Amino acid sequence: MLKKALIGAVALTALTAAQAQAQYSDSKIKIGVLTDLSGTYSDLAGKGAIVAAQMAVEDFGGKVNGVPVEIVSADHQNKADIASSIARKWYDAEQVDAIAELVTTAAAIAVREVSKEKGKIDLVSGAASTALTNAKCSPTGFHWTYDTAALANGTANAVVKNGGKSWYFLTADYAFGHDLQAQTERVVKANGGEIKGAVRHPFPNSDFSSFLLQAQASGAQIIGLANAGADTINAIKQAKEFGITQGGQSLAGMLVFITDVHSLGLETAQGMMMTTGYYWNRDDETRAWSKRWSAKMDGKMPSMVHAGTYSSVMHYLKALAAAKTDDGMKVADQMRALPIKDVSGFAINGKIRADGRMVHDMYLAQVKKPADSKGAWDYYNIVRTIPGDDAYQPLADSKCDLVKK
């Protein structure tokens, strides 16, 4: 009797497995989180992004139509060659269905090429360049969290309208810095502002005093920081030291993450304007999600990249369930069709365009004065919500060949 039951059970399991196989190859969904686990961007992305992806899987119930979902992760060290070889290995030998996070533009583009070739999904969160939805767009590629156009439209617009007409740039001397400067210049000029000049500094760079003095001598009202991470932190810190801000000039950090503000301290960072795709303390929903994330991350609070990774993985899982297959093209179609909504409070009014851009509301934030901060990580006042369509590059301007003209 027992033996019969056992055989029955085994047969039943085999049958369900076979059924699952018909829909999802190798009866398993595998999502790779490919990020910077040791370098400059490991705080704003890194381990926190893996935790966010795992939370998405847990919140979804760990299974898609009965098929288990697994998260794997690796460190691409911000290098394009390492990123693309891991992506190849994952797709070819380890049955990975999609790759998420992908900070650093060069690494994201390298993975984009591989994903496009294999017809697999990529969910870019950390990388900034608009190239991902222009020349490098893909039918199975998505750019989720923010990009250089949204940053420039948000911050530069607000600053110029507040009277910051003349600009001087400190630009990190690599593709991302150049792109961010160009996007910002476009917005400044469109609003009637003036570019006084720019200096390209080596990346990475620790001493900014020389460049700051050149910016000071230019007489520009606004010193635009077209850089990121430690470079931005050092530049802001030293601008205060050299009396730049007391002298009447203001800084505009074009890409500032909450982890940077935490590192600077409110005393130094107060008053600074920036554009962000997410702020944990914005409403009850964002607070609830962020506190759950925080409990797994020693009390830190999530950056927009972390929340974006959660949101993109969650949406991917929903599309997988709706498509009933893991075929990249079909899942991508579902991703475009389904409404984007999840408990992180990310992606308000979110929608995916033909070029792969996930357009959603962005926020213009100002760093609080130390006295106004009510506790750890309470850093921003949200000055304004920027509707997604105003923040991102208009679809008509996209150079992506998937956009019908």
Place this chain on the structure above:
Amino acid sequence: MMTLFGIPTAALFGQLLLGLINGAFYAVLSLGLALIFGLLNIINFSHGAQYMMGAFVAWLGLTYMGANYWVALALAPLVVAAIGIVLERTMLSRLYKLDHLYGLLLTFGLALIIEGIFRQLYGISGIPYAVPKELAGGWNLGFMYLPIYRAWVVIASLVLCVGTWLLIEKTKLGAYLRAATENPALVQAMGINVPIMITLTYGFGVALAAFAGVLAAPIYSVNPLMGSNLIIVVFAVVVIGGMGSIMGSIVTGFMLGLLEGLTKVIYPEAASTVIFMVMVVVLLIKPAGLFGKGA
């Protein structure tokens, strides 16, 4: 307005002064390296990590013990030197008779481990450390605004460098040290405890790195990679100055700081490479370095 290299002279003065300030860091760090190489024959690749530890000890002291900047300036070098001495006694001392390469690999490995530990504990973005109240603010010099803290960095470094040079060139202890560098066996035979001298020299070299770390904490972001960003340049400084030459490393440190400062104005894109171009030229023309004693 008068110009030089197409730049107003006033602006140029400002840039040269800034170069001097950066040179001060190069000088203190390369001095420590030169000392260690001179006596121990060890290319101390963990120097950058020890500089970073100096900054972190300052921050830890402030956060958990309320020790202010001035206490940190005295305490951090001692703490980091003590750790350095333990490393020297337990590991480095086994390598003196081997090729330089072994010491380089060991200290490089140690640097990676130390940085990894700090990265694991404190993340990568860095930690704020305020300029001490006594040194906050700045002077308007007419051609530039000079933060008082930066002036203090130059003065402190100069005093430290000159002090170290005097100690080594003009005192009895320094004479023993130089003798031990030339011929340790003979000096040992004269009844001087050479191993202890070696250990203390390593400790002193490490203390210099930690001191520079404390000096740097209020200026740069205190983060686990702050040393590895700097150490390669400092090695270039030591090579240009001549391995093991004390005065050479001090003078070269300040000189290259100035040169880098000039480059940042004339052609900023090359600022991170100019020192290495000088290194190539110096190695081709004078392989032992500008102040070296021949190969």
